[in-house]
Amino acid sequence: MTNWSRIVLGMDEVFRALADPTRRSLLDELFKNDGQTLSALEERxxxxxxxxxxxxxxxxxxxxxxxxRRGREKLHFLNAVPIRLLHDRWVSKYTEPWLASLAGLKHALENKTMEKIYEIYIKTTPEQLWHALTDTEMRSKYNFGMRVKSDWTSGSRYEGTGGGHLLLEGENLEVDPPRRLVQSFRAVWGEDVKAEGTSRVTFDIKPVGDSCQLRVTHDQLREGANDQLFGGWMMILSGLKTLLETGELLTTPGSQRWMEASREPVAAR
Known part of the structure; x- marks a missing residue:
């Protein structure tokens, strides 16, 4: 079975799940108020x-x-990554007549909460996934062309640059390769995001058979925080999955910026 065949089979499950109106209602409820218990959803x-x-x-x-899990409670979160994958791999081929409706979907997926959780399964090893997260050149291919540099030790600093400018910075709070990376996160690419201060991003890698579960938790966000801080995770993770499983780049703003940056003279970076 080819890598693309595996991707299609995974997307079949997403299509089946979305086909039921009750399940769509549950997703609507989580969009309105993310992180709900079973009891809260049952009442609705x-x-x-x-x-x-x-x-x-x-x-x-x-x-x-x-x-x-939060204490004794089990909270449920909307994970928008599979929907983003549907858009990037199929719908985007026919986007011109669909742009208006997709704009509404994009707005709905990028709701603002104190905590955002994104989960994706990638056919790769924990070591290869860790390398993709921490290698400067590889990460730039799916992370909007951003060049993230660090020595990847606990307590060390990391910086993300692009076009010769500092775009984000933070501290590596916990470094446990190839299982867990926790970082403080401060965006500085504009005054609007700089005013949001520091949040936190956690990458958890869990091997599952011949694949890995990657869970990204972006928390310690201000209520109503600027969605530039977390709105790009869906494209980043979609691009990461495609790069590791197929060696190809998705035609997203993330990959396009990398391709533009790769054409620049080295001295300009």
């Missing part, structure tokens, strides 16, 4: 607790909902 739908659990299970298997 005219069905039994068991019925809600069955639908959440299907959404979870499709990767559209992820869960996180």
């Amino acid at each position: 739908l005219p069905m039994t607790r068991f019925g809600v659990m069955k639908h959440l299970k299907v959404l979870g298997e499709a990767g559209l909902v992820v869960t996180k």
Whole structure:
């Protein structure tokens, strides 16, 4: 089976999950208020607790909902990455007549909360995934052309630059290769995002068979924070998955900026 065949099979689960109106209603509820318990979701739908659990299970298997323990509670979060994958790999081929409707979908997916969680499965090894996250050249191919540099030790500083300018900076709070990377995150590419201060990004890598689960948690965000801080994660993770599984670049703003930067003279970087 080819890498693209595996991707298509994974997307089949997403299409099946989205085909049911009740499951779409659950996603709508999580869009309105992300990070809800099973009991809270049950109150919003005219069905039994068991019925809600069955639908959440299907959404979870499709990767559209992820869960996180907080004390005794199990919270459910909308994971927009699979929908972004659908857009990047299929819908984007026919975007011209669809742009108006997709604009509404994009707005809905980039809602503002104190914590955002993104989860994706990639057919790769933990070591290869860690390398893709920490290697300057490789990361620039899917991360908007940004060149992220650090010595990747706990307590060390990292910087992300592009076009000769500092774009983001922070500290490596926890470095546990190839399993976990926790960083403070301060965007400085504009005065509007600079005013948001410092948040935190956590990369958790978990091997699953011949693949890896990558969960990115962006938290410590101000309520109503500028969505530039977290709105790009869907494109970044889509590009990362495609690069590792196929060696190809997605035609997204992330890859396009890398291609533009790669054509610049070395002295200009």
